[in-house]
Amino acid sequence: MEEYKFIGKSAIRVDGKEKVSGAALYTDDLEFGPDLLYAEIVEGPHAHAMILSIDTSEAEKVPEVLAVVTGKDFPYNFGLYMKDRFIFAQDRVRFFGEQIAAVVARTPQAAKKAAKLVKVSYAPLPKVLSPIDAVKKNADLIHPDLENYEHVPWFFPKPKSNIAHHRKIRKGNVDQGFKDADYVLEDTYEVPRYSHCAIEYHAAVAKYDHSGRLTVWASSQSPHTQRNLFANALAPLGLKHNDVRVIAPHVGGGFGSKAGVTMEIIAAAVAMKVQGHPVKVLWNREREFYNTYQRLGVVAKLKIGVKKDGRITALHHELFWDAGAYVEYGANVVNAVGLSAIGPYKVENASIDSYCIYTNLPPGGPYRGFGYSEFLFGLESHMDRIAKHLGIDPIEIRRRNAIKEGDLTAYGAHMNPNGLLQAIDAVEKEIKWSEKLKSSNPDIAIGKGFSLFWKAPAMPPNASSSCFLKMNEDASINLLVSGMDLGQGFLTVMAQIAAEILSVPTSKIRTENPDTDRNPYEWQTVASHITWGCGNAVKKAAIDARDQIFDLIARTNFLPKDMLYLEDEKVKCKSDPSFELALRDFVINGIQMEDGTFKGGPIIGRGSFMPEYTSTNANPETSQGGHPNVHYTVGAAAAIIEIDKQTGKVKVKKIVEAVDCGKALNPSLVDGQIVGGIMQGISTVLYEDMKFDHRGKMLNPNFTDYKIPTALDVPDEIIPIIIEVAQPDGPFGARGMGEHTMIPVAPMIANAIDNALGIRIKTMPITAEKICLEILKKEKE
Amino acid sequence: MKKISFTLNGELRYIYVAPNEGLLEVLRDKMGVKSPKCGCDSGDCGACTVILNGKTVRSCLIFAIEVDGQDILTLEGISKDGLTPLQTALNERNAYQCGYCAPGMILSVTELIKKNPHPSEHEIKESIAGNLCRCTGYKPVIDAVLEVTKKH
Known part of the structure; x- marks a missing residue:
């Protein structure tokens, strides 16, 4: 068994003090100044209905209202694996409480007041409330356009039905297997829907500034995937990926509910209609239950x-x-x-x-x-x-x-x-x-x-993670990753991995939740893959930094690279026990040679990981x-x-x-x-x-x-x-x-x-x- | 709007409030005190817990105007002079995960151990039974409180 100094140890969380002292800031804790606007959602009171008309004229008259937006303003569909969702309902609503429109106002009170004045007329449709009813012959179709939706190649929707995907396994000879059995048990089990119940609500604040830059602060498990989906969905409005920036503060619980994109896209879209102002969309406990994801x-x-x-x-x-x-x-x-x-x-x-x-x-x-x-x-x-x-x-x-x-x-x-x-x-x-x-x-x-x-x-088979590792003058480290610490302790473990490779204690490694402008790509913090996937990226980045260190020392001190190792923040050499050089002496400023010149430069490790065997x-x-x-x-x-x-x-x-x-x-x-x-x-x-x-x-x-x-x-x-x-x-x-x-x-x-x-x-x-x-x-x- | 004053984390503060403004929103939005959180806005979750005249209350259920002349303590006030032994024990045992419930829950325990420095496990559980947590399963918090109250 290999002996590790940092791996396998119960290090204290890197965000521990912030959280027990009350210093930790979550999305709704951030200040956006006196120009902050508030959005209120108009919800549909039908599980299934056609939208006949939406009249926003009365809502627009409410003082301090800046904009009222509806599905017409954003005729775009989006989605992670299948583009079957809309920012606001288009021609129909498909669940009770679905968002129809939003009012943006100077105060939450004005927005709420105006939202009540948006008049929507509906023609109710037959609703399908159980999967067994939904697959019956002649069941009403919830997505008549199913066959036109873009989706990943491993989904198999059945057009003109309510079956969006059918995953089928056939292995061996099942009929023979049952014939060979001495006992066969057959029964039906039912598991209902559940709610994640993270204590923090979903929250997103977005600002589309006058230079054409969209910044979104969100309680998120998926900053880069959100950036990708925002940029794709809003591309018709002229956005490119590098125009979109997602900043993710602490998250007050996820459990899957803050993965992918749900209400955050409302903030992103609405902000583009009130250019120059930050707009906050804050969910409440009720909406946490009925308008985020539920467990199926x-x-x-x-x-x-x-x-x-x-x-x-x-x-x-x-x-x-x-x-x-x-x-x-x-x-x-x-x-x-x-x-x-x-x-x-x-x-x-x-x-x-x-x-x-x-x-x-x-x-x-x-x-x-x-x-x-x-x-x-x-x-x-x-x-x-x-x-x-x-x-x-x-x-x-x-x-x-x-x-x-x-x-x-x-x-x-x-x-x-x-x-x-x-x-x-x-x-x-x-x-x-x-x-x-x-x-x-x-x-x-x-x-x-x-x-x-x-x-x-x-x-997806190409879900990937990456890491930048920057060394500082005192050999402390900034570790830039884009996984999210949802409470599981991801950031602490990433620091431990870098510590193990570079012999720098975790207390000298700073790693925080990401900003997609500064931190390199991560698919999402879901699937229990982040310790494994992003951990591999961090390990590679640390090894890359170590290689740069050893290359430099081999070049400047004429020592064999394969004899060098790191211990207690120093470079040491197996073949020359008298040699040791502290990292802090050269990781930024390089090493001075006899003629007064310097060799080296800031040590910056880079690592990326993709499982190349999945298909x-x-x-x-x-x-x-x-x-x-x-x-x-x-x-x-x-x-x-x-x-x-x-x-x-x-x-x-x-x-x-x-x-x-x-x-x-x-x-x-x-x-x-x-x-x-x-x-x-x-x-x-x-x-x-x-x-x-x-x-x-x-x-x-x-x-x-x-x-x-x-x-x-x-x-x-x-x-x-x-x-x-x-x-x-x-x-x-x-x-x-x-x-x-x-x-x-x-x-x-x-x-x-x-x-x-x-x-x-x-x-x-x-x-x-x-x-x-x-x-x-x-x-x- | 009415001008009220109260002691917030040891400092006398003056503020204008409307009669229907909640204490939680006034603390967070008008006074910049962010540790009390909103998790339900109906008194169920306990994330907005603050200490009012020595007793924990849910700040989402109180109007700001009611605390005129009173004394309020939030986690910011507790942390002013560095972490308390309770906070240190919670930190060292990695007791919290997302941390959203922590400010409210720590205030609930603070109230308990002030009255009862050596509580039983059941008393600890009762003291935080009004603070919902979805991450930790409560046990690491209970264990940390037991450890620190045995020591001190």
Whole structure:
């Protein structure tokens, strides 16, 4: 095992002091001076309707109103993977609360007053509120122009239908596999929509100045992707990419909601109509729920065949995704699951149909876990039920089927090195799986549940990262990257990587959230790829800087380059122990030679990284032939719960979770992701419950009626376990793990409930009410 | 507009406010104090917590005009003389992630340990039960508070 000085250490966050002192500034904390304007949105009160007319004349008369804009001002579509979205609704609205127009005024009060005076007349259309209805014959079309939308080559929309994409896997011989099975279990699982619930609202401020420069300050996971989408969508107004600048301050939670582009483009577009003034668009809690992305809902039909010993002979997974009104990002969730819905198992015969279905509900999009939480709820419930039927221990059946390095994934690529079996063993031991627990209180039932998880980053095959590393006079470093620290600790880990290569302590490395003018390109901070992807770019930049240092020393001190090394901010030489030179003596000002001349110059490292082995070229009928995913991160988790049989209330007592992050670059931050992810998982399965009425209006867009856990809901014990089976192409062996930690929670709680009471709940959330009704049903039987 | 005065982080301040202006917006937009955050504007999330006469309140639920002559403390006031042992413990344990809930939550704990320097785990949980956090799962915060209140 290589000994590291900075890697693998629990360094304190580089942004820690800012955050505990109150100094950290988020987008809405920034000051833009007395010329700041405020935009208010006009929303449509129909889930599906044609817009017949918009009358802005009364709104324009309100004092202090500078502009009223509508879809007519911006007849442009945009989107990350499929251009099916509009800045403001064009001829129709497709979800309740969609933006129709915006009023820009000197004060928020004037803007609000005027927004109420915008008169819109509608002709309501039949609405489609469930994916199952949306795929029925003669269902009303939500996007009649679907076939005309530009999209990435790996999407397969079905024209004249509500199916925006169908990802299809055909591997082996599924019919034969089911014939060979001793037992086949088939059932349907339902997972509804969820909201990210970052505590900070979406916020964006944009200024289009008189020189033609558009600057956008936004709470963002994706500054460069936002720049790209703004520049593309607004190109008809004369913008080039280098005219657009996105500045990203601290982000008060993302979880996917601030990836890609949603409301930020409203600020960018509106600013171009009030040239010279900064304009603020600030969302509120209600809009956070119904007009950003929501996690997609899914109805998953799952059929698995097994031999008597539990080995899987065939799997068929059919997933009907409620992707909402616009799927420019959400369709890739559907795609990712389509590729991976065999779970972390070796399955020779598999078929998967993952359908991205338009509905008249808010747009579905990226949410921590990117579809894997949703399909693993069914799959990991199913594995437990099969084990129970066969009389095999639930952990043992998973061990027998666990995917191993080199096994083929559903699309025929080789599985990466991984510690799945180590994770299973570690969790089994820590939770004391074989120990039977019984409460002394007859009203309390105790149950244990187990679940595996896996997830791959879902990215375009050419998603890339880059880094500039600038050395300063005192050998301190400015590290310029464009990943976002959303709280996961990304910037700290990047500093640790540079520190390790250059022997400069992390306390001397400054790295901050980006400005797209100054910081080099990053695709997005999503997919749990940033430690791995941007980490590789930072490592390359640090090695580049080190090479420049060694070249210079070899040239000026006539030492063999391959004998040089860095230690404690000094260059040293293996073949000449008497030699040492502090970095601060030359990294900016160079080295003076005997004749008084100087050699060298400022040391500036540069690194960029793109995974050059990924490809989405595959047969669309089978998905065989490509290599769409860079790697999978795997793990296992178990829970002990108590259920009050009188109230149905579940109390989570203990959770153990093991994740194979390849190499924990900062174990304290890895633990933080595990604990936080577990709590978010508990929240989705036990607390959160999104309600829509018959009009498609969300009924509980607030924290009073949409519950997320408080400190009083924390389990008595949470035990994070780190497994390290190195990722060959990861920085120091690291691979991502941020999203994964919440994925196993819902199925393991469902499994623990079955274990405690012998009842199986197949729809999320698992509320006390559902449990009580099942208990009553069982008592009647 | 009415002229009011109150002590903000130890300094007597004068300000003109309309009767319907909320304390949170006055602190943030008129007085430049940015640590209290808006996360729901309805008293659910606790991100706007400030200390009013020694007790935590949600500044989004109070009119600015109500604090005339009173004493208000925000995290800026707590941090004036460097980090407190509580803030240091939270920082050293990487207790926060995005940090948006931190100002409100730290004030809630500050109120608790002033009244009760050695709280139980349950008392700590209760003290921050009105501060929603989506990142941390609360546990690292609870652990840091337990550590620092055992030490001091």
